[in-house]
Each structure stands twice: as C-alpha cells, then as structure tokens.
Amino acid sequence: MLMHVINVGHDVFKANDKIAEHNKKHLDEHGVFALNIMGAIGSGKTTLIEEAIKKLKDRYRIAVIAGDVVADLDASRFEKLGVPTVPANTGRECHLDANLVHRSLEQIDLENTDILFIENVGNLICPVDYKLGEHVRVVVVSVSEGDDIILKHPMIFKTSDFAIIHKVDIAEAVSVDPSTMVDDVHSLNPFIPVLLTSKHNEASINEWVDYIESHLK
Amino acid sequence: MHEYSLACEIFENVMAIAQENNASGVRSITLKIGRLAHINPDQLLFSFETLAEGSIAKDAQVNVEFVPPSIECECGYSGTLDDISDETADTETSLCEYIARMNCPVCGGITKISGGRELIIQTIEVEQ
Secondary structure, three states: OOEEEEEEEEEHHHHHHHHHHHHHHHHHHOOOEEEEEEEOOOOOHHHHHHHHHHHHOOOOOEEEEEEEOOOHHHHHHHHOOOOOEEEEEOOOOOOOOHHHHHHHHOOOOHHHOOEEEEEOOOEOOHHHHOOOOOOEEEEEEEHHHOOOHHHHOHHHHHOOOEEEEEOHHHOOOOOOOHHHHHHHHHHHOOOOOEEEOOOOOHHHHHHHHHHHHOOOO | OOHHHHHHHHHHHHHHHHHHOOOOEEEEEEEEEEOOOOOOHHHHHHHHHHHHOOOOOOOOEEEEEEEOOEEEOOOOOEEEOOOOOOOOOOHHHHHHHHHHOOEOOOOOOEOEEEEOOOEEEEEEEEEO
C-alpha cells in the first residue's frame, strides 16, 4: 500500500469571502449601499430596519434581505412598508453566508435599489466569520441582554463598523447602565461609533438614519 | 454554532481530493484553525467523525493546529501575537485577551487583523 501526503491549503472561510467579494462588486456596479445588520434574537434588528425604512423610503429605493431560520415572518413586516423583500431561509444554519446572499440578490432589482438592508440571523457569534459583500457591518445589542453581553462576544464588536445599543428607555428597569456598555464596546474597538437608541425616542432613530444617509451623499 | 456545516464542507473537500488521487483510504487530515475563529474543535471533530462513518475517511486521524492572530499596522508593522497558552481560559476570555493585545507594538496605533480567523484543510494523507 502506498501512502501519500497531499498538500491542500484550502481555506473554507476564504471560499465564502470570494463569493462575498463578488457580491460587493455586483452591488457597487449598481450603486447599491448594503448594510449587514447583526445582533441577538430580540435585540431589535427588525424594528431598527423598519424605523429606518419609514424615514428613508420616500427619498431612496430600498430593498431588504430578511435572513432567519424561518424568515417569512420578518419579511412580511418589511413588505407591509412597501419595500421589496427577499426572505432568506437558512433552515438549520445560524448565520447568513455569501452564497445565500448571492442567490437572494438575483431576486432583487438592483438597478432600482439605493439601499439594501441585510438582516442577519439572530446570533452574536456565527455571523462574525461570514462576510456577505456588505459595505458596513452593524451590530445591534439591547440593554435587556445584560451589561456583560459585549465582553462575552468580543469579535463581533471588534469587526463591526457601527454599534447600536438599543432599548435604552428600559435600561433602568433592567438595571443596566448604557454608558458601561459603550465603554465595553470601545475597549474592544476604540474608534467605532456607538449609538444609543430607543424606538420611542425619535431623535435617536434620526441619528441612525443620518448614519445610513452619510454613506449615500 | 456552525461546526456541523463546516464539517460537511471539510468532508466534501476531503472526499473530492481523495477521489482525484484514487485513494483507497484517508489516513489523516491536518486542519489549521485560527484562534479568532468561532470554532469549537471538539464539536467539529465529532461532526466530522459522524459524517465520515462508512466512508474511506472513517478511520482518519484529524489533527488540529491552531493559528495565532496576526496583525498589520498602517505604520508598516506586521507581526503575530503570542499564543495564549492558558488552556483553562474560556474562549471569550482568550478572545478579549488577544484583542487587548492588538495595539501596534511600534506606534501604539490600532491594527488590522490579518490572520487568525481561518479554517484551512492543510494536508490529507491518503492510502493508494
């Protein structure tokens, strides 16, 4: 019997990154700005996207890829706002990957889209390793997840471009000091902008919208 | 966690390469896993063993080598962080510890992560 060692050197994540680069090129060719919205289940990702859509849809053409293990429920929330939405069902998977996004992009009229929201699966760990082709990675965390949630999930904060600490209106009720959470984010990623938001504080939603628009001017 | 789907991808790659090389068996597989990747090696190996049952890779020894994080700075510095050898530290603690060490040792600036997030099928040893 002959033994033979084969050098392979195949990086499983690089294979995903290649498709992500292809997606990004495709988006750039059509002038689409894409945000990858990541965060835990119940952190407020869907609400923040909804609120942004309400304020932006009269001025920009918006589309959504709603990723979830069963994506149809969230997708119907976006469709109610009158924006084209593609549900990306991941089934047993805990994250979106570039290939799923690639298939979803085929169902979107990119020529007539300015902003693409990609809502990732509710999870602070698995989406980190998978680029999708997005322009910015936004991480959403709510005060109700507890003020140790950030240091428990360091890589998502280290590798994101924008952080939102959401539901700050109930911070006191859940005994959390949002400023501690901001400090934790900055201890991992010193220059990342951090925004405190609440659905019931319109000024904070406007700041979120301003952040999105700052990439479109 | 996504170890099962990663194990599927590894298994498919290993089987394809074994077939290309007319292998009758897979003796060993060496994986390189970045310290910053969210992969639990035990879960990955368990998933792989389950998938490989009944295949020519069923007796394959899977070896794991860890890749320490490496960083690059705008000032031109690039380097590798020392491995955190404390086996008792949990994943989050060691991730925070690596991130805390990511300032540039030359200029003190914020660096970019250039390595340590990979999952590489490095070598496969086959019987022919």
